[in-house]
Amino acid sequence: MSAYRNVQFLTSANAVSQLPADTGVEVAIAGRSNAGKSSAINAITQRKGLARTSKTPGATRLINFFELESGRRLVDLPGYGYAAVSGSMREHWGSLLEAYFARRQALRGTVVVMDVRHPLTPHDEGMLELALGRQLPVHILLTKADKLGRGAGAKVLAGLRRDVARMTGAAITVQLFSAHSGDGVAAARGAIERLLDGKPVQPPQKEAPVGPAGPTGAS
Ligand SMILES: Nc1nc2c(ncn2[C@@H]2O[C@H](COP(=O)(O)OP(=O)(O)OP(=O)(O)O)[C@@H](O)[C@H]2O)c(=O)[nH]1
Ligand SMILES: [Mg+2]
DSSP: OOSSTTOEEEEEESSGGGSOOSOSEEEEEEEBTTSSHHHHHHHHHTOTTSSOOOSSTTOOOSEEEEEEETTEEEEEOOOBOOTTSOHHHHHHHHHHHHHHHHHOTTEEEEEEEEETTSOSOHHHHHHHHHHHTTTOOEEEEEEOGGGSOHHHHHHHHHHHHHHHHTSTTOOEEEEEOOTTTOTTHHHHHHHHHHHHTTOOSSOOOOOOOOSTTSTTTOO
């Protein structure tokens, strides 16, 4: 059974003119080529084979749109950082992604997928800047967590949380994930649902009351 009964592939785009109607809400999935974006989409929707996965980097060459429910979409972006693509192809993808992030009104947030064994490459940092440029939240999946022991995974998680915390003012949340073991899949689905609903992935920490009733207001 799928988590989304009517989930379906909607369309592919290789140019801004081919993007589907900019209505409803969507969350984009970005990440290095071969990081595990398409596998993450399949695990989260519980639909094997919905997004095409491959051992060969560069499998996803177009922007692929999947409709979870009417007006709610997941967007599989082409992977970046794949050395074997030609320079002109890389430029084409780069400008397509920039245009998508600059103009897409339906976009509510971005999930950035990183291999837990190689997190936060310079390309990932560029992606975070692009995704955060619109002041939209970012949720990071540290995937292939099954490749590391629990202790090692927890250490990478803590380190990355520390690293992204310095990107001041940005709403970035991080979790461990594995499409193979299923670890973190339910949490990732919850995060995407919150992004689609325009809610923070992690509710803000309770702060001490300020104002007349708070400590600063007492006379
Ligand atoms: N061990 C392990 N392997 C994974 C996991 N997720 C993906 N993989 C493998 O990593 C490879 C790439 O996965 P994809 O999901 O196709 O990666 P992608 O990011 O969509 O790649 P591009 O479309 O090329 O950008 C495949 O061989 C997957 O089986 C995971 O959680 N654990
Ligand atoms: Mg892919």
